[in-house]
Amino acid sequence: MIDKEKKFLIVGLGLIGGSYAMGLKEAGYTVYAIDVDPDSIAFAKEQGYIDAGKSEVDPALLGRADVVILGLYPKTMIQWLKDYQQHLKPGAFLTDVSGVKCGVIDQIQGLLRKDVRFIGSHPMAGREVSGVFHSDNRIFQDANFIITPTQKNTQQDIDFVWDIAEVLGFLHISILSPREHDEMIGFVSQLTHAIAVSLMNCNDNTHLKEYTGDSFRDLTRIAKINENLWSELFLLNRETLIQEIDGFAAELQNLREKLVQGDEKGLKKLFIQSTQRRKQFDRTY
């Protein structure tokens, strides 16, 4: 367990940062926050998510934090660390929440002061809405938390961020290398978003609104997407994502070919395989 005297600082108080703050406060920790938006800070204070917060970088606040959660977009986070790391408390522990790892962790571990520790982690939770105003730490209850250590990290780093994930109530905590993480995320998250976006964009189908059932709604739910965050995530992982798109597109062409050939037996085989595989993904809890 993490010492109750530890003080947390959330940098970037959006949906995830705000939900971290909620969970940490509920667990009895002191939580500070920094966000460029004064309304976000004011709201979080009113709701009791944080003990103190600033809409500009306050060296005194940074200097008091034992643990820093970087809730910023990847590029902004790297710039922020370059600009303000001199104010961090000696020996401070840092982690992030970003959805891609390879392009991010290398840079951070390369530029960081030697007396502070950083380990990458990814809370696989979210909502279709963004901003601290929609914070809800219950989103962690059925979510995965992935820790992505490098050779620069110690077992102590891993244990510490593992404990944070436990405090926040994540269902499942696991460890992957940054490369394994990005390959996994390229398939289960980025490819699915690329498909949903393309399905929504491939023709102006809004006149079909009254005919759509749950299938279409389910497949396109995630086509509502934060363009600033996701364009960054896609481009940071583009080699992997391109490879996943190619694999999927080839499989779709395979199905198309069965249609062209009128190959009923071949189609059935595809349907039997997808049915069998999908059954293994049914939630058992």
Place this chain on the structure above:
Amino acid sequence: MIDKEKKFLIVGLGLIGGSYAMGLKEAGYTVYAIDVDPDSIAFAKEQGYIDAGKSEVDPALLGRADVVILGLYPKTMIQWLKDYQQHLKPGAFLTDVSGVKCGVIDQIQGLLRKDVRFIGSHPMAGREVSGVFHSDNRIFQDANFIITPTQKNTQQDIDFVWDIAEVLGFLHISILSPREHDEMIGFVSQLTHAIAVSLMNCNDNTHLKEYTGDSFRDLTRIAKINENLWSELFLLNRETLIQEIDGFAAELQNLREKLVQGDEKGLKKLFIQSTQRRKQFDRTY
């Protein structure tokens, strides 16, 4: 409203046929059924979904039915009508439940006795499970019902099947030509199933089970698919479906191209468009 003395016969007592029987019985009608599976008939009788039923074609039962609901797969249905239409009551009213229309209605209206009436209709409802044992007429409550008349149909035919849909409690009843219906279904239903199946099949991703969130589960839910029914539906509508696959594949390639070029602005445009369009599909009821 439909005269309470009318007697209904369901031919093919699967999930949809069984759910029709439930709804019609609840509304106070006499319901008969024919299905090759004796267990399905026995179950439906026990549950009170039907008044009488047979697991072989009984000319006497056919001769008593004023309204026949054909709940068979398309090809089986056409063959069944060829074999048994001589037993239908003079002036009987027929409709089907199939998911494609062009390839089905023309054949049926071409082969049918002149003294009976047939109009195509499509209840856009279903579950991930099949068979009469999973019948549930509540699946109609938030579903669309599409009537697909041809020039051979009268306003009286349309009104009659409209009344059936109202008795069954469909949320939204509308009229489309068979061609319009098949184009719509090619996009909102068949393309989505083709995508889900291909996503599930494109690599053996079962090792990623523990990392998948709701996005992947939502996109692949319909990859559990009845191979016999869906291979028939896909092939009966294959020109349209191939066209829809091509449109979607081109859009996915467009997104891929933005990745290759590192075109952040272009990606954002795609995400903004998909977000705006998808918002119009949010349920408002």
